[in-house]
Amino acid sequence: MRSTADAVIIGGGCIGVSTLYYLAKLGMNNVVLLEKASLASGSTGDSAAIVRQHYSNEVSVRLVMKSIEILRSFPEEFGTEVFNSIGWIFLVPPSAQSSFVINMRRLQKLGVRTWEISPQEVVLEHISGLVLDDISKVAYEPDSGYADPHSTVLGFANMARHLGAEIRVNTPATGIIMSRNKITGVKTNDGQISTSRVINAAGPWAQEIAKWVGLDLPLEVSREQEMMLRISPNRPSLQRSVSNMVDQTYFRPTRDPSTILVGVGHPKKNELVNPDSYNTHADNTFLEDVSNRISRRIPDFSESEIISSWAGLYTITPDWNMIIDKVQDIKDFYLAVGGSGHSFKLSPAIGQCLAELVVYGEALTVDITSLRAGRFDDNTTLQSTYGGNRG
Ligand SMILES: Cc1cc2nc3c(=O)[nH]c(=O)nc-3n(C[C@H](O)[C@H](O)[C@H](O)COP(=O)(O)OP(=O)(O)OC[C@H]3O[C@@H](n4cnc5c(N)ncnc54)[C@H](O)[C@@H]3O)c2cc1C
Known part of the structure; x- marks a missing residue:
């Protein structure tokens, strides 16, 4: 050394x-x-390493735009492919409709390639079998997706x-x-x-x-759970990364077309823990709750099998x-x-x-x-x- x-x-x-x-x-x-x-x-x-550009402050938008440019350059600069720009879909409930409209205008002004699509279009072109209840607005970002951390x-x-x-x-x-x-x-x-x-x-x-x-x-440290599902072979594989504000979930495909990664988004209660002694396994209540939310939104996923789960840490500023x-x-x-x-x-x-x-x-x-x-x-x-x- x-x-x-x-x-x-x-x-x-x-x-x-x-x-x-x-x-x-x-x-x-x-x-x-x-x-x-x-x-x-x-x-x-x-x-989960989901990459999306829909932020409500300028510094984060500019940082993520630059980061996408860097992630895209990985094959030439670092000799390895790490980014899957499969596109990102944002499902928004009626309560967040007006903020969504303001954000979309701001994002487009800052140069993000994003636009609103109709819920029907989501089902036809992006996520087959999606139940449209309570979805008020949908954003699409073709350049976003997920990376391999x-x-x-x-x-x-x-x-x-x-x-x-x-x-x-x-x-x-x-x-x-x-x-x-x-x-x-x-x-x-x-x-x-x-x-x-x-x-x-x-x-x-x-x-x-x-x-x-x-x-x-x-800083506060909070425990955050996630799980991996193997979806039924009869169901088409998931094609986009998705942030679902309607049910407070997020999910994305993985490199294996038969599996998806799922977690819970905000609003939710933080579970503050000591980073040296916390439970790294997901709780059964979490697994059941998230499986239910996912199957309600995409009924084809109700046949899925949980193949792994874990808990990691967020380090949160005010x-x-x-x-x-x-x-x-x-x-x-x-x-x-x-x-x-x-x-x-x-x-x-x-x-x-x-x-x-x-x-x-x-x-x-x-x-x-x-x-x-x-x-x-x-x-x-x-x-x-x-x-x-x-x-
Ligand atoms: C479940 C979950 C889902 C997430 N999903 C997303 C997502 O979809 N999209 C997204 O953009 N972000 C997501 N995040 C957030 C993102 O992963 C974090 O913001 C990011 O990884 C933080 O990176 P870091 O380098 O600051 O911290 P870390 O990755 O925690 O790295 C800190 C490192 O410091 C080391 N260390 C600590 N103390 C010492 C010491 N004394 N000496 C030497 N080394 C030390 C640790 O071992 C650790 O490896 C998610 C996070 C979690 C937990």
Whole structure:
């Protein structure tokens, strides 16, 4: 392990590795990324990784548009295909109709390829067998879909290594060494690294790392369940990623045409947990409830078999958007925390912007000043139309 680095990144999820790659690409390659377990072993590996552009704040829209561009470039830039741009469908109930109309106008103005389609069109062209009750509005995004979070992380990691960066798995950071307000090093279970710069990308453990330097971050960690269904061979395979605000579910196909991934969307109650001791298995009540919701909406799915299920973690900020910032009172300590249940899709662009912030002192690709940490103190939090991780 290098004993001296220009920067140490703590956390090998989608945020940490994309930042590592872009730092190396910008010429800062004497960087060490510490991952306490394996790459993508935190929230990233449990993610549904649905990619959609329907957000109600400009920074997220611009970040996801840039991220889609990066995900699409994976075959040429990283030699691997990670993105399935199969299209995304958003089912909206009557209660959210007016917000939907405002959002669609804003998205189109920002350049997102999205348009409203009729519920009948959804059944004919996108999701056969869908029950249309209570669906008031439908949005379609042809360029969205889903990605493979593991391959995305590995693509960034391999290329960062190729450019000279170092990744240490099974190597937890155990402390940050300070001299007054300056960082001088990072302790690990395998020795120390001298560095003056640290990036906290530790996902659900970000609060623990922040406390080492005396910071208290506004983060909560919530348990989130998902399951995989094998659909009946008599039923046509699912062709689109779907966010269903009517029944509070989301679902998408996988590379295996006979399976779909399903989870529960907002509004719902957060289940706050300790990231070191939570139940990683889904509850039977969840499995039953979600199976019922899915079969009501697409009756053909009632024949499906549950083939796997799990519970992962959201790291939530008060306005459900990440904090990407250089800390004011500690020299060269950066925060890339609070993925809030929807930041896999933003992570390629976030890594690029954060690397620019580190190297140039400001993000050039997308203006990310609205994600600064101080927004919770000066009341400039980001507003969200639908609430929760729907944005
Ligand atoms: C069930 C579920 C569904 C989701 N669905 C979607 C979706 O459809 N679309 C979407 O865009 N987003 C989704 N998300 C959210 C998305 O996955 C997260 O926002 C994103 O993965 C956060 O990435 P991260 O790199 O910040 O955190 P993580 O992936 O958790 O990475 C942090 C890493 O830091 C490591 N670490 C912690 N402490 C230390 C230490 N002391 N030393 C070294 N390493 C350390 C951890 O082991 C971990 O690997 C979902 C999340 C979950 C849980």
